[in-house]
Amino acid sequence: MSRVVYVNGEFLPEKEAKISIFDRGFLFADGVYEVSTILDGKLVENQAHLDRLGRSMKELDMAPPCSMQEIEEAQQELLKRNPTQEGGLYLQVTRGAADRDFLYPDPSTKSSLVMFTQARPVIEAPSAKRGLSVIFQPDIRWQRRDIKTVALLAASMAKEAARAAGADDAWMIEDGKVTEGTSNNAYIITKDDVIVTRALSNKILHGITRKAVLALAKEEGLRVEERDFTPQEAKEAKEAFLTSASTFVTAVVKIDGQELGDGKPGPLTTRLREIYIDFARKSLS
Numbered sequence: 001m002s003r004v005v006y007v008n009g010e011f012l013p014e015k016e017a018k019i020s021i022f023d024r025g026f027l028f029a030d031g032v033y034e035v036s037t038i039l040d041g042k043l044v045e046n047q048a049h050l051d052r053l054g055r056s057m058k059e060l061d062m063a064p065p066c067s068m069q070e071i072e073e074a075q076q077e078l079l080k081r082n083p084t085q086e087g088g089l090y091l092q093v094t095r096g097a098a099d100r101d102f103l104y105p106d107p108s109t110k111s112s113l114v115m116f117t118q119a120r121p122v123i124e125a126p127s128a129k130r131g132l133s134v135i136f137q138p139d140i141r142w143q144r145r146d147i148k149t150v151a152l153l154a155a156s157m158a159k160e161a162a163r164a165a166g167a168d169d170a171w172m173i174e175d176g177k178v179t180e181g182t183s184n185n186a187y188i189i190t191k192d193d194v195i196v197t198r199a200l201s202n203k204i205l206h207g208i209t210r211k212a213v214l215a216l217a218k219e220e221g222l223r224v225e226e227r228d229f230t231p232q233e234a235k236e237a238k239e240a241f242l243t244s245a246s247t248f249v250t251a252v253v254k255i256d257g258q259e260l261g262d263g264k265p266g267p268l269t270t271r272l273r274e275i276y277i278d279f280a281r282k283s284l285s
């Protein structure tokens with residue numbers, strides 16, 4: 001069965017959906033995106049994703065394609081046309097189509113908005129039960145990682161390097177410290193049960209899941225430190241995990257070839273995943 005996708009105000013079979021070759025998303029990676037997870041047929045933390053989309057567009061002086069309310073209505077209509085119990089709703093805004101020029105086109109140029117759904121297991125994701133292995137890769141991305149742009153080639157390269165090394169993913173290193181995962185925020189839990197993750201700055205994406213998980217951890221009375229950590233600290237950690245809208249809280253059980261503990265998802269990570277899933281269910285819209 002073919003999906004119905006959304007392109008600039010229209011709902012179309014995916015084979016009929018088209019974007020101009022002059023679209024600046026295609027020519028300059030001049031676009032931003034969000035992925036909201038679908039759980040129980042609804043969207044998780046969607047308002048937070050729309051808020052971050054608004055911020056990304058603002059940081060790039062990109063005109064919104066329509067109002068946020070219209071975007072949300074289109075998301076809901078897309079979900080209706082593609083009933084999905086678990087998966088993701090991908091949404092992308094680009095600066096639109098204009099003759100190729102580095103300078104931004106005339107402000108009258110209409111931004112493009114596309115959306116599609118992807119079905120996949122979320123709660124019973126195989127990676128969550130098993131835990132993931134990560135390797136380290138140099139962070140070669142640009143310096144505005146707080147803006148969620150579609151310029152994801154460096155992340156793809158790091159993920160390919162992980163696959164070539166027989167690992168699931170890569171954590172990226174800059175100036176001797178872990179920045180984040182290729183498509184997730186990175187955490188370690190120290191021997192003293194302190195959850196450590198890098199502080200917010202332009203060096204990492206300000207994860208929607210990160211914000212919720214840190215708040216929930218604090219509510220649980222767990223200790224949280226937002227600071228840089230080294231690859232060596234990571235390899236010596238009691239537990240490690242990553243967060244993203246797509247994976248929620250997922251254990252990391254092997255880092256750079258070194259198994260953490262018994263090589264299985266640890267108790268604190270497992271608890272945090274459960275707590276976040278409860279929270280995600282309450283946030284559905």
Ligand code: PMP
Nearest residue numbers: 183184185205207208209244245
């Ligand atoms: N960092 C990067 C580089 C990402 O691509 C993602 C996924 N969007 C995250 C962190 C996690 O952010 P969120 O929890 O909002 O999905």
